[in-house]
Amino acid sequence: MSSEPIERRISYLGDRLRGRRCLICGKEYFDLRDYCGNCGRKSFGKMADIDFFFEKGKLELCTLVNEPTNKFRKFGSYVYGIVSFHDGRVRVPGRITDMLIEDEEIDYSALEGKEVVPRFRRRYSVGKSDIIPTISLAFTFADEYYPHQEYVILKPKKEYETPGIVGYGFYTSRFRIKEDGLERAVPFIDEDAITAAVEAGKLALIHSGVDHSLIGKVYVGSESNPYAVKPIASKVAQVLMLGEEDEGVQGVDAIDTEFACKAATSMFKDAVALVNYPKMGIQYAMVIGADNSQAAPRDCPGGELDFFVGFGGCAYIFGKTDVIAEVEGWFSCTSDTPDFWRRDGEPYPMHGGRFTGDPAYFKHIRKAAKKLMEKMNLKVSDINYFVPHQPNIPFPVKIARELGFKEEQYLPGLQFGRFGNTYSGSSPLGLAAVLDIAKPYERILLVSYGSGAGSDAYCFMTTSQILEKRDRQKMTVRYQAENPHIKYVDYYTYRRLKIGL
Amino acid sequence: MASNRPVIVAAGRTCFGEHYDKQPEWLMEEAWLRASEEACIERKDLEACFISDYFLLLTNKLGLEEGFLSELTELHVPMDFTRSFSSAFSNACNAIQSGKYDLVLIGGMEKMTDRLAKIRDDLMALGDPWSYYAGGTPEANHELMLRAYVKKYRIEGDDFEKLNLALAQISVKNHLHALKNEYAQFRRKITVEQVLEARKSAKRLLGMYDFAPISDGATAVILASEEVGKKLTDKPIYVLSSASATDYLSYPARSELTGFISVRLAAKRAMEIAGLSPMDIQLLEVYDQSTLLEMIALEDMGFCEHGTAWKAIYDSCLNYKGYYEINGRKLFVNLNGSWRKTS
Numbered sequence: 001m002s003s004e005p006i007e008r009r010i011s012y013l014g015d016r017l018r019g020r021r022c023l024i025c026g027k028e029y030f031d032l033r034d035y036c037g038n039c040g041r042k043s044f045g046k047m048a049d050i051d052f053f054f055e056k057g058k059l060e061l062c063t064l065v066n067e068p069t070n071k072f073r074k075f076g077s078y079v080y081g082i083v084s085f086h087d088g089r090v091r092v093p094g095r096i097t098d099m100l101i102e103d104e105e106i107d108y109s110a111l112e113g114k115e116v117v118p119r120f121r122r123r124y125s126v127g128k129s130d131i132i133p134t135i136s137l138a139f140t141f142a143d144e145y146y147p148h149q150e151y152v153i154l155k156p157k158k159e160y161e162t163p164g165i166v167g168y169g170f171y172t173s174r175f176r177i178k179e180d181g182l183e184r185a186v187p188f189i190d191e192d193a194i195t196a197a198v199e200a201g202k203l204a205l206i207h208s209g210v211d212h213s214l215i216g217k218v219y220v221g222s223e224s225n226p227y228a229v230k231p232i233a234s235k236v237a238q239v240l241m242l243g244e245e246d247e248g249v250q251g252v253d254a255i256d257t258e259f260a261c262k263a264a265t266s267m268f269k270d271a272v273a274l275v276n277y278p279k280m281g282i283q284y285a286m287v288i289g290a291d292n293s294q295a296a297p298r299d300c301p302g303g304e305l306d307f308f309v310g311f312g313g314c315a316y317i318f319g320k321t322d323v324i325a326e327v328e329g330w331f332s333c334t335s336d337t338p339d340f341w342r343r344d345g346e347p348y349p350m351h352g353g354r355f356t357g358d359p360a361y362f363k364h365i366r367k368a369a370k371k372l373m374e375k376m377n378l379k380v381s382d383i384n385y386f387v388p389h390q391p392n393i394p395f396p397v398k399i400a401r402e403l404g405f406k407e408e409q410y411l412p413g414l415q416f417g418r419f420g421n422t423y424s425g426s427s428p429l430g431l432a433a434v435l436d437i438a439k440p441y442e443r444i445l446l447v448s449y450g451s452g453a454g455s456d457a458y459c460f461m462t463t464s465q466i467l468e469k470r471d472r473q474k475m476t477v478r479y480q481a482e483n484p485h486i487k488y489v490d491y492y493t494y495r496r497l498k499i500g501l
Numbered sequence: 502m503a504s505n506r507p508v509i510v511a512a513g514r515t516c517f518g519e520h521y522d523k524q525p526e527w528l529m530e531e532a533w534l535r536a537s538e539e540a541c542i543e544r545k546d547l548e549a550c551f552i553s554d555y556f557l558l559l560t561n562k563l564g565l566e567e568g569f570l571s572e573l574t575e576l577h578v579p580m581d582f583t584r585s586f587s588s589a590f591s592n593a594c595n596a597i598q599s600g601k602y603d604l605v606l607i608g609g610m611e612k613m614t615d616r617l618a619k620i621r622d623d624l625m626a627l628g629d630p631w632s633y634y635a636g637g638t639p640e641a642n643h644e645l646m647l648r649a650y651v652k653k654y655r656i657e658g659d660d661f662e663k664l665n666l667a668l669a670q671i672s673v674k675n676h677l678h679a680l681k682n683e684y685a686q687f688r689r690k691i692t693v694e695q696v697l698e699a700r701k702s703a704k705r706l707l708g709m710y711d712f713a714p715i716s717d718g719a720t721a722v723i724l725a726s727e728e729v730g731k732k733l734t735d736k737p738i739y740v741l742s743s744a745s746a747t748d749y750l751s752y753p754a755r756s757e758l759t760g761f762i763s764v765r766l767a768a769k770r771a772m773e774i775a776g777l778s779p780m781d782i783q784l785l786e787v788y789d790q791s792t793l794l795e796m797i798a799l800e801d802m803g804f805c806e807h808g809t810a811w812k813a814i815y816d817s818c819l820n821y822k823g824y825y826e827i828n829g830r831k832l833f834v835n836l837n838g839s840w841r842k843t844s
Binding site: 010014030061062063064065066067068069072075078090091092094095105108112123124133135138 | 618619621622625629631632633634635636637638640641644645648649652703704705706751752753754758
């Protein structure tokens with residue numbers, strides 16, 4: 001059974017890898033120490049907060065753990081060792097994650113000395129009713145799937161009248177399952193919607209160059225929050241240190257939203273409206289869609305979804321400075337159409353075959369897209385890219401064609417075949433793929449769909465600044481889709497990893 | 502050298518292994534009875550007890566061992582509880598030397614098997630929590646220390662083979678000594694090949710025979726002032742000095758990864774107080790949670806140069822005569838209780 005105060009202290013320190021540096025002698029600690037062991041009493045009040053969250057470390061020593069302690073049993077075998085930061089000034093224990101070790105011999109000396117990146121993950125297994133423990137003492141090698149990227153805060157250069165996207169990030173794991181030519185992202189065993197949301201937000205901060213303390217609100221849309229009650233957004237706010245921190249509390253509003261696959265896109269307009277509110281001076285708002293998309297096993301009711309589900313998170317930061325894509329307008333529509341649902345306490349969603357196609361997906365997307373184009377007086381030829389929600393390949397292709405879009409307009413945003421259905425992250429992922437390649441002054445039409453049911457249509461117009469920010473992100477959609485370090489797993493492993501710790 | 506040297510007048514032990522039918526305090530009682538019988542003293546002769554355990558709080562949810570022992574012994578003497586036998590011993594020596602007591606009991610007990618299923622988690626949670634949170638196991642830190650050692654002293658090729666053999670020989674030697682100890686948990690001869698095979702099947706640097714087993718047991722020592730001690734035994738063992746030191750809990754955070762600063766400090770201080778050097782020592786009992794730790798102790802305590810203990814061990818064990826030969830001198834190490842029988 002968890003102790004809430006102990007969990008709070010471990011994750012407060014361990015999720016962000018917080019520490020202190022003595023301003024007198026420079027000694028560093030992975031701990032929130034009030035004084036330095038070298039300098040003693042005179043160092044009180046002279047210990048600066050530091051953290052290693054965006055740093056890269058070095059794997060100093062390692063060994064194989066193949067008989068883990070009880071709480072780590074579900075990991076199987078893993079490499080464990082000592083990681084140093086800042087040229088050895090701080091050393092911490094660490095588990096190498098995102099590695100499936102079967103029977104191969106581990107050459108420790110080949111791994112020792114390699115650069116590693118701290119990753120925010122679940123810590124270990126606990127009971128189903130316990131607090132989910134997390135930690136960033138999990139590491140991956142910097143020369144593999146997930147590169148180390150510095151987080152450099154930029155001084156804004158340009159103010160915009162119309163708010164828009166200031167930065168974004170898409171994250172999925174290095175694991176995939178490949179069936180019938182389709183690839184779908186599979187979380188590692190210590191990943192879930194919470195860790196994906198944090199990763200996506202982290203990448204969006206890196207891409208945007210936005211000062212994390214200026215973010216006034218964070219929305220996390222998901223339908224696979226491992227908690228029924230407890231927001232993902234509070235974890236994101238704490239780990240990414242959104243808003244000004246004061247006494248362990250972040251000066252930011254954080255909220256989870258749920259509306260099947262449109263839980264995140266729904267909030268784009270709220271974020272835009274918030275940063276445009278003149279009196280409170282909220283400069284930025286972050287919207288994340290993240291899911292470890294759930295599906296029952298294939299032979300169970302609802303199991304048809306098991307051929308389509310993916311994993312990943314997508315984060316957008318909205319503001320009015322250094323905008324890369326302005327939000328030109330939106331239209332949302334809603335009806336009470338029960339095409340897909342998950343009852344409270346049930347692990348997997350159910351899928352009403354009767355409604356899925358026309359009364360649900362097509363009707364709402366068609367409605368939202370047409371109404372927005374009508375409102376904004378747009379023709380299909382005025383739009384460079386069309387990004388619909390993508391639960392599979394036929395649906396988005398069919399609606400795109402029906403609306404009159406050509407392949408060059410809808411294919412760049414169609415990412416289902418590489419990642420699967422990332423639920424709340426699905427159409428945001430398509431948008432990210434387009435933003436990765438779009439030229440300045442191009443118009444993007446995004447239409448999400450959330451079962452239950454509703455759609456949000458948005459028009460974005462890219463700006464000249466989209467190009468200058470592009471170099472700031474290595475973890476693009478394509479980079480993750482075509483990464484040589486991707487690991488393919490079989491069906492059994494996929495189910496095991498997806499169920500997690 | 503200390504005046505009023507404390508004297509060990511007797512010692513007693515339980516068998517080590519699994520005692521699923523015994524309460525921890527019963528083990529203490531059993532060890533104490535053996536010691537008291539040897540010293541021909543009665544419970545009421547004791548002026549104080551210095552008892553230690555590390556783990557009963559977790560394994561047996563025991564938080565007031567003093568009370569349990571008081572009830573069992575029907576004694577109302579002061580009982581000091583500490584985390585390790587050596588610190589109980591050190592405190593008892595201080596008390597005797599201060600003149601406060603003349604006859605005390607020092608005890609250590611553990612009941613590891615009562616919660617066998619989660620003992621490795623608990624050992625980690627208690628001993629090095631951040632390593633535990635990062636996935637560390639009780640074995641992993643030893644293996645990391647071995648990696649650090651191999652890298653620091655650039656031990657490669659034949660030397661690396663010899664180091665691995667030397668560690669295996671430590672286990673073989675310690676099992677050999679245990680044959681003569683009727684209280685030992687495992688009384689069987691093992692071979693270097695078995696140690697190596699266990700490492701191979703574990704696919705790790707150290708295997709089953711390199712680590713201390715999980716066991717229950719208790720040990721008791723009767724400590725007296727010089728004056729009283731001489732009356733109780735004609736073979737007094739004098740405590741010439743005692744010293745202790747501490748270090749960080751978290752192994753990765755320590756500045757020294759190939760040894761123990763605390764061991765170095767404590768050993769140096771104890772020898773200084775006693776006016777001795779490692780050259781004067783003939784018998785050594787050191788903490789050997791793993792074979793590696795016995796080897797490391799030889800370096801930390803000044804018997805071997807850093808990075809070289811494995812050579813002395815390897816050479817001594819090619820034709821083991823019951824002791825290590827270090828710099829041309831005999832050093833008996835970790836006799837595992839065989840000494841009392843053979844001397």
